[in-house]
Amino acid sequence: MTRIDFYTHVVDKVPVALQLTCKAWAQGLPVWLRVPDEVMAQQLDQRLWTHPQAEFVPHCRSDHALAAETPIVIDALEMEPRSHRVLINLRSDPPLYFAPFRTSGGNRQ
Numbered sequence: 001m002t003r004i005d006f007y008t009h010v011v012d013k014v015p016v017a018l019q020l021t022c023k024a025w026a027q028g029l030p031v032w033l034r035v036p037d038e039v040m041a042q043q044l045d046q047r048l049w050t051h052p053q054a055e056f057v058p059h060c061r062s063d064h065a066l067a068a069e070t071p072i073v074i075d076a077l078e079m080e081p082r083s084h085r086v087l088i089n090l091r092s093d094p095p096l097y098f099a100p101f102r103t104s105g106g107n108r109q
Contacts, residue, residue, distance in 0.1 A: 011109050013090050018051050021072055024086045025057060030071045032062075032084035036091045041076040048072065 050061045062075035080097045
């Protein structure tokens with residue numbers, strides 16, 4: 001079942017997003033990371049190359065040619081996910097494509 005989480009009261013969102021992304025990927029779930037800007041997209045992109053240190057976490061940006069085939073996609077461009085079952089929303093607003101996802105959580109700390 002598809003899941004969406006909004007983490008709005010987290011001081012440093014990148015480590016939380018990394019943890020959730022790796023957990024979902026370990027369960028075989030494709031992840032769409034919706035980020036507010038290019039700075040956070042770059043941070044996540046760089047950190048996913050080294051986190052966790054012993055594993056490769058396949059990922060790319062939403063405008064990459066292989067985004068449709070990549071299990072973890074980082075999106076700062078407001079593109080619509082294709083087949084990703086987990087949406088990690090790191091923005092303060094809901095996505096325009098909200099309907100396909102089931103809401104879970106709310107404000108988590």
